[in-house]
Amino acid sequence: MRTFIVIFFFAVAAFGQDPRDIFRRAVEKDERNYAVRDQYTFREDSTVEFFDKDGKSKSVQRTTKDVLFYDGTQLEKVVARNGKSISERELREEKEKIDKEIAKIKRETPAARAKRRGESAAAQKEELEGRRQLLEAFDLKLLGDSVVNGRPCWLIRGVAREGFQPKGRRADQLKKFQGEACVDKETSDWMRLDLKTTDTITFGLFILRLQPDASVKIDQTRVNNEVCFPQTVTVSANARLLGVMKRVRIDVNYSDFRKFSTESTITFEEPKIPSQN
Numbered sequence: 001m002r003t004f005i006v007i008f009f010f011a012v013a014a015f016g017q018d019p020r021d022i023f024r025r026a027v028e029k030d031e032r033n034y035a036v037r038d039q040y041t042f043r044e045d046s047t048v049e050f051f052d053k054d055g056k057s058k059s060v061q062r063t064t065k066d067v068l069f070y071d072g073t074q075l076e077k078v079v080a081r082n083g084k085s086i087s088e089r090e091l092r093e094e095k096e097k098i099d100k101e102i103a104k105i106k107r108e109t110p111a112a113r114a115k116r117r118g119e120s121a122a123a124q125k126e127e128l129e130g131r132r133q134l135l136e137a138f139d140l141k142l143l144g145d146s147v148v149n150g151r152p153c154w155l156i157r158g159v160a161r162e163g164f165q166p167k168g169r170r171a172d173q174l175k176k177f178q179g180e181a182c183v184d185k186e187t188s189d190w191m192r193l194d195l196k197t198t199d200t201i202t203f204g205l206f207i208l209r210l211q212p213d214a215s216v217k218i219d220q221t222r223v224n225n226e227v228c229f230p231q232t233v234t235v236s237a238n239a240r241l242l243g244v245m246k247r248v249r250i251d252v253n254y255s256d257f258r259k260f261s262t263e264s265t266i267t268f269e270e271p272k273i274p275s276q277n
Helices: 004-017 019-039 088-105 110-132 168-173
Strands: 038-050 057-070 073-081 138-148 151-160 177-184 191-196 199-203 209-210 215-223 227-241 244-259
Touching: 019 038, 019 057, 019 177, 019 191, 019 227, 038 227, 057 088, 073 088, 088 138, 138 177, 138 191, 151 191, 168 227, 191 227
Parallel strands: none
Antiparallel strands: 038 057, 038 244, 057 073, 138 151, 151 177, 177 191, 191 215, 199 209, 209 227, 215 227, 227 244
């Protein structure tokens, strides 16, 4: 009887949680994470695989990059393609590209810097304003508990709310998703998003169009106990790419997170490319 009472009160405590309040805290925490992420460098390993109509692999393209932010601008250095380090000449060219971009930023006039930072700030504002409409965009239901990367989470399902009127391009994309989210019980970080598209979604001025029923899954990880970063992103979809319909799977892995200071000397370690299975 005592065991039953304990279980009962734990159940009441869990399902007495308001999923909208959990979501609100997660959106606020995500904004704080967003502000800290450009203080880090990291490695991005992306794999793009195309399939024929029967589901057989036609081609695989893999690219490994080192990524950093300098004064609000994202810089990328390619270190490997298809699992093999690029040549010494290409490495020098990639390093020179980064050095030139940083030198250009350092030489900026106040007006030029304000323009560049303003463009970055505008893009960030659009992203954040879209996320802030999450509570308006979805009807939410608390499904129970989950565990992601060893972190106890709330499991919440979201379905696009009928009649939602989005404000902005990012928010307009929200109404075309539905799925589940795992929110860390202790930190309120998004730890997992597992989504499906319900309509066509266009990215990059018609360069990529995801068709309905595309799958998007994002797992995140905590770094230095101060910020949450995407760890893996997987997209599986029928997509129209540059006007051609293709079946595609995209896998992106992020690793080697290191805090960076603009006062430090920028160096990249020699690429360590994981072996192919």
